[in-house]
Amino acid sequence: MKAGYLGPKATFTDIAVQNAFPDAERIGYTTIPDCFKAVINNEVDMAVVPFENALEGSVHLTTDYLFHETNPPIRAEIIVPIQQHLMVHPMQYNKWNEVERILSHPHALAQCHKFLHNQFRGVTLEQLTSTAAAAKYVSEHPESNIAAIANELAAEKYNLKIVKENIHDYDFNHTRFIVLAHSHTEILPSLTSTYEKTTIMVTLPSDRAGALHQVLSAFAWRRINLSKIESRPLKTGLGHYFFMIDINQSIEDQLVKNAIEEIESLGCHVKILGSYFSYHTQK
Numbered sequence: 001m002k003a004g005y006l007g008p009k010a011t012f013t014d015i016a017v018q019n020a021f022p023d024a025e026r027i028g029y030t031t032i033p034d035c036f037k038a039v040i041n042n043e044v045d046m047a048v049v050p051f052e053n054a055l056e057g058s059v060h061l062t063t064d065y066l067f068h069e070t071n072p073p074i075r076a077e078i079i080v081p082i083q084q085h086l087m088v089h090p091m092q093y094n095k096w097n098e099v100e101r102i103l104s105h106p107h108a109l110a111q112c113h114k115f116l117h118n119q120f121r122g123v124t125l126e127q128l129t130s131t132a133a134a135a136k137y138v139s140e141h142p143e144s145n146i147a148a149i150a151n152e153l154a155a156e157k158y159n160l161k162i163v164k165e166n167i168h169d170y171d172f173n174h175t176r177f178i179v180l181a182h183s184h185t186e187i188l189p190s191l192t193s194t195y196e197k198t199t200i201m202v203t204l205p206s207d208r209a210g211a212l213h214q215v216l217s218a219f220a221w222r223r224i225n226l227s228k229i230e231s232r233p234l235k236t237g238l239g240h241y242f243f244m245i246d247i248n249q250s251i252e253d254q255l256v257k258n259a260i261e262e263i264e265s266l267g268c269h270v271k272i273l274g275s276y277f278s279y280h281t282q283k
């Protein structure tokens with residue numbers, strides 16, 4: 001089984017794949033759109049991409065690709081604890097306090113915003129495609145006094161020295177990764193799922209007063225629990241949005257089917273992204 005993920009080796013996404021699919025052949029791609037393309041074109045059996053972080057919120061690129069493109073369904077969600085560390089090339093170890101640039105994925109930089117503001121004010125922050133891409137870059141530029149924000153595995157893999165541990169601003173730092181696949185994917189049996197979820201994207205009829213209220217009512221009076229609602233621009237003009245909704249039940253549940261039918265009969269467009277189990281990993 002081939003798993004495409006946001007690479008290179010030792011990203012948090014790589015860790016999510018290793019935790020859930022230890023026997024998979026892992027193929028790293030440089031960007032999230034590349035991961036989507038790889039699974040659509042059957043280069044890989046599944047794509048694993050970051051979806052939401054507890055501190056920073058949704059990964060917009062993933063949300064937008066899920067809405068605007070035709071993709072295989074979400075088959076599982078893997079929730080991984082995130083610990084960010086500051087690391088430098090061993091040649092720069094004695095001067096790490098004077099780093100000139102700090103490199104990482106935009107979400108990782110944002111998760112450490114207070115730390116960076118307090119300890120490295122004025123230092124240039126550079127966004128790379130992933131935390132591991134930043135670690136790899138630092139390892140390939142030993143002469144530069146630069147640092148990466150990445151995980152422990154990346155420090156090991158790219159032979160960097162961790163100079164500050166756990167620099168994320170809030171302790172409860174977790175990221176949700178989703179697994180997109182054409183067919184059912186077998187998760188590591190020791191990972192137990194706590195609950196099943198369904199994610200949908202809803203577009204409202206234009207300029208209908210109370211339309212969002214009606215959508216939420218379809219779930220509320222059936223006592224269906226929602227765990228997330230978020231709006232994103234439709235990209236057709238200011239004030240035009242779609243809504244991403246997480247339902248804490250399976251699409252096979254008759255009440256959920258009825259709620260979605262009701263929403264569609266109100267003139268809304270509903271895109272079902274998948275009904276899937278949620279798994280937590282310890283590391």
Ligand SMILES: O=C(O)C(=O)C[C@]1(C(=O)O)C=C[C@@H](O)C=C1
Nearest residue numbers: 011012013050105107130131175
């Ligand atoms: O850069 C990585 O290591 C990733 O897997 C991406 C990503 C993200 O997109 O949020 C994943 C987890 C962390 O929240 C930081 C970065």
